[in-house]
Every structure is written in C-alpha cells, then in structure tokens.
Amino acid sequence: MVSLLMCAGPGYTKEEVPKTGLNEALFEAVGRNDAAMVRQLVNQGASVHTQNGKGQTALLLAVDRNHGDSAKVLIEAGADVNAQDRQLDSPLLLAGARGYLEILKLILEAKPDFGIYNRFGGTALIPACERGHVEVVKELLQTGVDINHVNRLGWTALLEAIILSDGGPRHQEIVGMLIKAGADMNLPDGDGISPLQHARTKGFTRIVNILESAGAR
Secondary structure (H helix, E strand, O other), rough: OOOHHHHHHHOOOHOOOOHHHHHHHHHHHHOOOOOHHHHHHHOOEEEEEEOOOOOOOOHHHHHOOHHHHHHHHHHOOOOOOOOOOOOOOOOHHHHHOOOOOHHHHHHHHHOOOOOOOOOOOOHHHHHHHHOOHHHHHHHHHOOOOOOOOOOOOOOOOHHHHHHOOOHHHHHHHHHHHHHHHHOOOEEEEEEOOOOHHHHHHHHHHHHHHHHHHHHOO
C-alpha cells in the first residue's frame, strides 16, 4: 500500500504532508478505484469536499468512472451527494443519466436532494428514461423524484422516453412504468404536442397502444 510519505512526494515527512498533496492523491486513488487507499487518505485528512479542475468532487469522479467501491467509501466518509461540477452534474444526476444502478443505490441511501437539476434543467429520471435505463428508472420511481418535472426543453420524462428514443422494448417498458407510477400522459411539450401525438408521428405503434389503453388523448 502506498504510504502517506509517498503520497506527499519528496521533501516531506509524514507530519508535514500538505493537504493539497493528500487531496491530489485522493483523486488519483479514486481514478484507479483503489478503495483501500481512498479510505486511508480520508483517514489521514484528505478532504472529500475538494474539487478538481472540472469542479468534480472525488465522489463525482468516482461516479463518472463507475467506481462503486470508492464511491461507497466516500459516501460513508460524508461526501456531499449534492455537489455539482461546472457542467451541473451531481452524483445522483450523473448516475441516473449513465445508468449506473449500484452507485445510484448508494447515493439514494444518502438521501440526495431531488430539487437539484442538470444543465438542461432536468432530473435524474429524465435522461434515464431517454436512454432506456430500465432498472435505474424503476429505482428512481420509488423515490421522491418529480415524475412530471419539465426541463428547459419543455419535456418530461415521458416525453423524452418517446421523442428521443427508438420506441423499442426498453422504452415501451419505461413508458408503461411511468404511466403506472402516475405520469401525466397528456402533459404536452412546449409546442403543445402530447406524448400520444409524438408516438403517432414517430410510428411507435406499441407505445401508441400503451398510451391509448391507459386513456391518453
């Protein structure tokens, strides 16, 4: 295991290691998913709140790399699950968009703020629906996320599951899940076009049937 002295670089004793050296070493350990070293560095004084040049905390970097072991250690150490980087990604928002289910579960256990939005003004649920992350959508629908939140594009999770999808089995399942969870099937986009109208225009027959069977208009 790398010693504290090695993390500090030449010219320092263990007692003289600067916090900046510890913090840099923390990001390096997260980058290679060395959870044991992450824990050691935190115990030695590395800050879980420091940000890198992209504005990422060590936790957000762990999410970005899908390094669950490191993310778990950082969350247990009190890392801020709501901290956003320069692109307005937070651990919750990024895990949802990427479909990283196991890390998402860790973040949800830490009770994140669902009122924090990405650069498009959206929740974690919206891109998860767009990208067909079925299991992530299931998990998010059991939380306090606003199922009918409208992003800056004028789209809800249901609209994105139709407008930006291929209409295949994963998105069909997601549309059904959203409806069952109480999504407003008739909430239109900024141009007044409903989810059902979009599905018809795109020729998504199965999704049209799902919406019509549920009473959409």
